[in-house]
Amino acid sequence: MNNMNKEDTQKASIDLALWMGDNALILGHRLAELCGHGPILEQDIALTNIALDLVGQARMWLTLAGDLEGKGRTEDDFAYLRSDKEFTNIKLVELPNQDWGYVIARQFIFDAHHLVILEQLCTSSEKAIADIAQKAIKEVQYHLRFSSEWIIRLGDGTEFSRKRMQSAFDKLAPYIKALTLDDPLTILAKEAGIGIDNKDVEEKAWKTFDAILSEATLELESPEYFHKGGKQGLHTEHMGFIIAEMQSVVRAMPNNKW
Amino acid sequence: MIEKDLNQIFQDRIDADDRIEARDWMPEKYRQTLIRQISQHAHSEVVGMLPEANWISRAPSLRRKVALLAKVQDEAGHGLYLYSAAETLGAKRSDLLQQLIDGTAKYSSIFNYPTLTWADIGAIGWLVDGAAIMNQVMLCRTSYGPYARAMVRICKEESFHQRQGYEIMIALSQGSEEQKAMAQDALNRWWWPSLMMFGPNDAESKHTAQSMAWRIKRKTNDELRQAFVDSSISQIEYLGLTAPDKDLKWNEERGHYDFGAIDWDEFWQVVKGHGPCNKERIAARRKAQEEGKWVQEAAMAYAAKRKQRAQDQQTRVA
Ligand SMILES: [Fe+2]
Ligand SMILES: [Fe+2]
Numbered sequence A: 001m002n003n004m005n006k007e008d009t010q011k012a013s014i015d016l017a018l019w020m021g022d023n024a025l026i027l028g029h030r031l032a033e034l035c036g037h038g039p040i041l042e043q044d045i046a047l048t049n050i051a052l053d054l055v056g057q058a059r060m061w062l063t064l065a066g067d068l069e070g071k072g073r074t075e076d077d078f079a080y081l082r083s084d085k086e087f088t089n090i091k092l093v094e095l096p097n098q099d100w101g102y103v104i105a106r107q108f109i110f111d112a113h114h115l116v117i118l119e120q121l122c123t124s125s126e127k128a129i130a131d132i133a134q135k136a137i138k139e140v141q142y143h144l145r146f147s148s149e150w151i152i153r154l155g156d157g158t159e160f161s162r163k164r165m166q167s168a169f170d171k172l173a174p175y176i177k178a179l180t181l182d183d184p185l186t187i188l189a190k191e192a193g194i195g196i197d198n199k200d201v202e203e204k205a206w207k208t209f210d211a212i213l214s215e216a217t218l219e220l221e222s223p224e225y226f227h228k229g230g231k232q233g234l235h236t237e238h239m240g241f242i243i244a245e246m247q248s249v250v251r252a253m254p255n256n257k258w
Numbered sequence B: 001m002i003e004k005d006l007n008q009i010f011q012d013r014i015d016a017d018d019r020i021e022a023r024d025w026m027p028e029k030y031r032q033t034l035i036r037q038i039s040q041h042a043h044s045e046v047v048g049m050l051p052e053a054n055w056i057s058r059a060p061s062l063r064r065k066v067a068l069l070a071k072v073q074d075e076a077g078h079g080l081y082l083y084s085a086a087e088t089l090g091a092k093r094s095d096l097l098q099q100l101i102d103g104t105a106k107y108s109s110i111f112n113y114p115t116l117t118w119a120d121i122g123a124i125g126w127l128v129d130g131a132a133i134m135n136q137v138m139l140c141r142t143s144y145g146p147y148a149r150a151m152v153r154i155c156k157e158e159s160f161h162q163r164q165g166y167e168i169m170i171a172l173s174q175g176s177e178e179q180k181a182m183a184q185d186a187l188n189r190w191w192w193p194s195l196m197m198f199g200p201n202d203a204e205s206k207h208t209a210q211s212m213a214w215r216i217k218r219k220t221n222d223e224l225r226q227a228f229v230d231s232s233i234s235q236i237e238y239l240g241l242t243a244p245d246k247d248l249k250w251n252e253e254r255g256h257y258d259f260g261a262i263d264w265d266e267f268w269q270v271v272k273g274h275g276p277c278n279k280e281r282i283a284a285r286r287k288a289q290e291e292g293k294w295v296q297e298a299a300m301a302y303a304a305k306r307k308q309r310a311q312d313q314q315t316r317v318a
């Protein structure tokens, strides 16, 4: 649509960059909590790799948000000087780590969407968005491969592990839909050729779910009710603690270089 | 050949600076000494992840967060290389890890001190990785080949860690008064434990003489400690900080810095398991291992199923 005014598409681009950045940052932060505590060294290293990729991607997205906004805000201004209500990430990524199976299930759900989202963004009409997507996509292909392999292994492993995984998916199911919810800005971004086609993302992600989960002998159905709100700044009770912890040093001694 | 000759041939090879490889004959005590030393080193890398991991969630910029995360991950990699080196001597990683969580294996006691402020992350990278480098550069020429080669890879990354840590200290010491005070406080708390990292004085060290003769070690604890002090002082001065040692002064005659007496009571207290964080460190490793059990069991069960399915497939084709 060419009758869209520049201000609106700008707003939609910033919104998208923040959403991508916040999701990556908060999930990366959660995964990083496990560094040093992984069940075995190889898995510790692999999960930390994913955390590193995600925080690295968050830096690119948040920097872009600042550039588009044009008020001189940096990646760190966004990460360290916003309140939890200003974070736009979905609730899924802020859920506290539980056992390793739950962490992998949360990761798999995110990765399956993340990959399709990036595939779409690779052709975004906003060149800066396409550039970041092209860098990130190779990493996320690997993330999805890693999490899928573990879903299959743990689902089709022992009876105990199958039950654990099934219960993880049952707990996480209500948080999935929020990955593909439309709002005025996402619709605008899609129509301007900048952003994401949520319907298409949802369809493809669920195809991945079906393929991997059937191999893993697990079940996942889209639940009747789901949790919304993260994008609008309404989070779970856990989010306030993530932000308080993450920002504690910077908030205690403001206006310093680190 | 009788044992005595074998021993002589072995010692001749050591004296000629030959590298000993896994398949070579070696005295049983040499093998045991190496397993002990390499596994202690491996445990130190792995336990050493914990005090620094404590600050990943609070790193004060995204750049620092990524750098710290990558650093702690490197330490996991070092643990892996070293467990593999120990395995070339016939040790099993699972047994070694069991000793760690049983509390029967030792690891560098520095990691039993708490990380209390962000500046501790700078001080650890700079001083603790720095002290480790002193020791490890020497070990790049240790007589056992697989250990020496692991050390070469590790040393490259440790130098990077040290620079990164020092860079944090520079930022703090050039920052606000509060930041500078934080940096000084971290130096105060990490300085002496870093000097203790080189182990007891030569006169007290029960393994040193034999390890030197076998060229597992090539410098004594006191030599390495002196080299560390000598190289650290100008770095402290550059930061505008002060070492917490009133006896520290240049000795023209010796060509080295003199430094104050180390509190060996504190050292032995921590070594014997009564440092500020010994219990927490072991508990964290035990928790990781116990909570990972079902994951490993499932992975093994899955691998077995896959193998079985592949075999069934083959019999059907045949
Ligand atoms: Fe290391
Ligand atoms: Fe080391």
Ligand SMILES: [Fe+2]
Pocket (backbone or CB within 6 Å): B075, B129, B157, B158, B161
């Ligand atoms: Fe290191």
